[in-house]
Structure formats: C-alpha cells, structure tokens
Amino acid sequence: MINFFSENNFELEQKENYENWLRNVLISEEKKEGEINYIFCDDDYLHEINVKYLNHDDYTDIISFDNAVGNILHGDIFISTERVAENAEKFEVSFDEELKRVIAHGMLHFCGYKDKTDDDAQLMRKKEDEKIKMFHVEQ
Template sequence: MINFFSENNFSLDNEEHYLKWIQEIISSENKKEGEINYIFCDDDYLHEINVKYLNHDDYTDIISFDNAVGNILHGDIFISTERVTENAVKYKVTFQEELKRVLAHGVLHFCGYKDKTPEDSALMRSKEDEKIKMFHVEQ
C-alpha cells in the first residue's frame, strides 16, 4: 500500500497516476509493494528529521527510511516540496519533473540503489531517468 501524506498542505494532482507509476517502478525492479509512505513537508520539517535521526545539519530534498523485508518494500519517504521547487529552478526543469525524480529516487533506495559514491550516483541518476520515462497520464 502506497500512501501520500502532507505536513505542509501540498497535494498531488492526479494522485492515482503517481500511485500506478510507483507500483510500476517497484514491479520493474522485481520487488513487491509493502507499505510505503510519502510524506510531503517543508524545509524546516525535513531539516529537523535530518538533524534528529541522521545527525546531518543541512537541508535536503528527500530522506528515506528503508524498512524493506526481503523483496517486499516498506518505508517512509519524506520530501521537502520547498527544496523540490528550488531544485527545479536550479536544474531548469518543471516542478513536476523534479518531483517525479525525487519520488522515484526514494523508492529506488528501497530497491537497493545507493548514491554515496560517484559511481552509485551515476547509476541512481540513470535509474531515475529510466523510471521517469515510465510515467504517463492517460487523456
């Protein structure tokens, strides 16, 4: 079960399309869907989590807490919509494109992909690009 929560009044347009897309990402990685919670928040909320749980005193766009059991994905993914907005401007993409990147990024962490080394980051970016191409909204 994939859930979307908001701590800052953000809501996804076409939530059902995002839900199906995330399920497709999980399936394409030969994983199974457990309980995954996406929590949208602001910079201060995510910064507090970063300091409290990870001992990192900086701002970030996403923090994921992986509770996968074998191939069944479980966990919480916190996303700062403020940081997504800023990164969209920085990288010259739309808010929606940057949001898709972080939504995919979080679940890819649960699939076992890392991003701490340059090699891991390159693979993660490639996987993000691959998964973003899977997103489509039927008209």
C-alpha cells in the same frame, strides 16, 4: 499500499497515476509492495528529521527510512516540496519533473540503489531517468 501525506499545504494531484507508476517501478525492479508512505513537508520539517535521526545539520530534498523485509518494500519517504521547487529552478526543469525524480529516487533507494559514490550516483541518475519515462507512458 502506497500512501501520500502532507505536513504542509502541498497536495499531490493525480495520486492514482503516481500509485500506478510506482507499482510499475516496483515490478520493473522485481520488488513487492508493502506499506510505503510519501510525506510531503517543508524545509524546516525535513531539517528537523535530518538533525534528530541522522545527525546531519543541513537541508535536503529527501530522506528515506527503509523498513523492507526481503523483497517486500516498506518505509517512509519524506520530501521537502520547498527544496524540490528550488532544485527545479536550479536545474531548469518543471516542478513536476523534479518531483517525479525525487519520488523515483526514494523508491530506488528502497530497491537497493545507492548514491554516495560517483559511480553509484551515475547509476541512480540513469535509473531515475528510466523510471520517469515510465510515468509518461502511464498517462
């Protein structure tokens, strides 16, 4: 089950399209859907989680807590919509495009992709692009 929640005033439009897309992402990575929660929030909310649970005193666009059991993916993905908006402007893309990138990024972490090294980050970006293209096919 893929769920979308909001801790701020953000409301995800086309939830069903996002759910279908994410299910196809899982299938393409040969993973199974457990309970996956996307929680949209503001910078302060995500910063507090970053400090409390990860001991990182900085702002970020996404934090994921992976509770996978084998190939069945479970977990919580927190996304700062403020940071997504700022990054969209910085990278000169639409808010929707950056949001899709971050949503895919969280799911790809659950699929086992990392982004700490340059090589891992390059592969993550390639996978994000591949998965974003899958969304466009869905519509």
